[in-house]
Amino acid sequence: MTEPTGTERLLRQLAPQVLGVLTRRHGDFETCEDAVQEALLAATGQWPAEGVPSNPTGWLITVASRRRLEMVRSDAARRRREVTAAALAPPAPEPLPAVDDTLTLFLLCCHPVLTRVSQVALTLRGVGGLTTAEIARALLVPEATVGQRISRAKQRIKASGARFEPPPAAELPDRLVAVRQVLYLIFNEGYTASSGGRLHRVELTAEAIRLARQLHRLLPDDGEVAGLLALMLLTDARRPARTGPDGALIPLAEQDRSKWNQAAIAEGTALVTSALATAPVGPYQLQAAIAAVHDEAARAEDTDWPQILALYDHLHRLAPSPMVTLGRVVVVAMVHGPRAGLDQLTAAAADPALADHHRLHAVRAHLLDLAGDRSAAREAYELAARRTLSIPERRYLEARASRLGMTGP
Amino acid sequence: MKYLILIYSNPASREIWEGFSEAEQAEGYAYYAGLTEQLVDSGELIVSEALADASHTKRVTVRDGETITSDGPFAEVKEQLAGFYLVDCESSERAVEIAAKMPEAAFGLIEVRPVLDLSAAGM
Numbered sequence: 001m002t003e004p005t006g007t008e009r010l011l012r013q014l015a016p017q018v019l020g021v022l023t024r025r026h027g028d029f030e031t032c033e034d035a036v037q038e039a040l041l042a043a044t045g046q047w048p049a050e051g052v053p054s055n056p057t058g059w060l061i062t063v064a065s066r067r068r069l070e071m072v073r074s075d076a077a078r079r080r081r082e083v084t085a086a087a088l089a090p091p092a093p094e095p096l097p098a099v100d101d102t103l104t105l106f107l108l109c110c111h112p113v114l115t116r117v118s119q120v121a122l123t124l125r126g127v128g129g130l131t132t133a134e135i136a137r138a139l140l141v142p143e144a145t146v147g148q149r150i151s152r153a154k155q156r157i158k159a160s161g162a163r164f165e166p167p168p169a170a171e172l173p174d175r176l177v178a179v180r181q182v183l184y185l186i187f188n189e190g191y192t193a194s195s196g197g198r199l200h201r202v203e204l205t206a207e208a209i210r211l212a213r214q215l216h217r218l219l220p221d222d223g224e225v226a227g228l229l230a231l232m233l234l235t236d237a238r239r240p241a242r243t244g245p246d247g248a249l250i251p252l253a254e255q256d257r258s259k260w261n262q263a264a265i266a267e268g269t270a271l272v273t274s275a276l277a278t279a280p281v282g283p284y285q286l287q288a289a290i291a292a293v294h295d296e297a298a299r300a301e302d303t304d305w306p307q308i309l310a311l312y313d314h315l316h317r318l319a320p321s322p323m324v325t326l327g328r329v330v331v332v333a334m335v336h337g338p339r340a341g342l343d344q345l346t347a348a349a350a351d352p353a354l355a356d357h358h359r360l361h362a363v364r365a366h367l368l369d370l371a372g373d374r375s376a377a378r379e380a381y382e383l384a385a386r387r388t389l390s391i392p393e394r395r396y397l398e399a400r401a402s403r404l405g406m407t408g409p
Numbered sequence: 410m411k412y413l414i415l416i417y418s419n420p421a422s423r424e425i426w427e428g429f430s431e432a433e434q435a436e437g438y439a440y441y442a443g444l445t446e447q448l449v450d451s452g453e454l455i456v457s458e459a460l461a462d463a464s465h466t467k468r469v470t471v472r473d474g475e476t477i478t479s480d481g482p483f484a485e486v487k488e489q490l491a492g493f494y495l496v497d498c499e500s501s502e503r504a505v506e507i508a509a510k511m512p513e514a515a516f517g518l519i520e521v522r523p524v525l526d527l528s529a530a531g532m
Contacts, residue, residue, distance in 0.1 A: 140526075145452055389526060
């Protein structure tokens with residue numbers, strides 16, 4: 001993984017402000033966004049060598065404004081002269097923006113006319129200040145693919161007639177649902193067990209946490225934004241213990257808990273505790289609360305399973321989903337024994353979305369294993385390994401199957 | 410999610426293709442070019458290639474450290490891989506929707522395979 005440099009970190013932080021100023025001033029989000037991207041690239045090249053300007057935001061606004069002007073002007077000769085002029089003249093200081101447009105920007109990048117993959121790419125670039133190349137590396141797709149997604153997304157926004165302004169208050173809750181989902185998707189996209197340093201992925205989990213922090217700062221009273229940030233922190237806290245030296249996944253019950261990030265756990269727990277006490281309860285808060293109960297157990301056997309089951313019951317009523325059903329089955333097994341879990345799993349398999357899902361087979365394997373039915377557990381682990389689409393999961397499930405096979409039933 | 414869309418040919422589909430006039434074949438190529446363009450435009454295409462005739466196939470075997478090749482075509486193989494699209498799209502439903510646009514789908518010669526990824530969210 002590549003850590004962002006000081007310049008990169010600063011640029012990502014300033015990017016939404018600069019884009020907000022430009023779009024507010026000129027209205028044409030499509031061109032402004034391209035211009036800001038170019039200004040960021042120019043800064044990446046210049047600042048490390050020449051030093052960060054005394055007013056970095058002003059510098060970026062000036063350079064981006066010039067780039068925008070160049071793009072708007074179609075006359076090629078004129079454009080060449082502009083470039084020369086821009087390169088010679090030091091940027092004049094710009095006044096700092098009086099309003100923070102970051103929330104408007106979040107909402108525009110996660111606009112409902114866009115597909116989810118486009119929302120992800122545009123949010124990472126527009127709000128996150130990442131370059132197309134960085135996004136492509138992070139998402140493991142070619143740069144041209146990401147570039148195309150972004151330009152097409154902006155065309156769609158333009159065609160929809162969406163303007164750079166806050167949506168009507170009545171629409172805001174629904175629009176925020178999409179923003180939270182996009183951030184959670186970015187987080188999960190980065191939550192990978194990478195093997196070795198050869199991947200050089202931008203730290204998407206860190207980016208997602210940074211963006212969620214920004215959103216939480218803008219909307220401190222939104223319990224679900226707080227819940228989302230807490231869920232990310234409480235999940236990411238376990239990362240140092242989640243993979244072995246060979247990159248293999250280590251399940252929660254077997255992790256070395258002394259490696260967990262206690263500062264992140266404390267912050268996440270405080271966030272979710274306060275959100276649950278002050279805001280209407282929601283699915284992110286409940287998932288964060290479940291993660292917090294796991295994280296507060298010093299040893300796996302100290303886990304307060306009845307408490308987790310109560311939270312799952314609540315989550316199941318509030319936001320039922322196949323994955324919540326499966327998660328709850330595991331907890332039922334921990335509270336009432338593996339046979340009780342297996343009974344519930346049979347019922348859950350009636351849902352066509354789950355019937356042949358690899359997670360269902362993985363859970364069945366785990367519960368059969370707990371119940372001492374080694375040969376059936378092995379078969380279920382093998383089935384789950386064949387059905388999963390994730391390389392680390394397949395490795396993990398195969399290892400479980402062969403471990404059961406070695407000693408024999 | 411990434412999906413590999415595999416396009417096969419079989420004796421029947423090859424016969425139809427070879428029976429096409431030059432203009433009809435040009436139309437076929439143009440259709441595929443248009444499809445590729447659509448997928449570039451939607452930001453879903455990662456790579457697509459058409460493969461040379463199966464007679465160019467070399468089967469490679471290493472035995473006792475020695476590399477041995479045998480030249481195709483191989484009589485026992487009726488269905489030949491003719492080309493592929495690697496796409497990154499939202500769902501398997503969308504991948505199937507793309508696959509259904511391939512003319513060979515009329516002969517049941519298109520396969521969609523999900524690509525394994527490195528994510529292990531929720532583990």
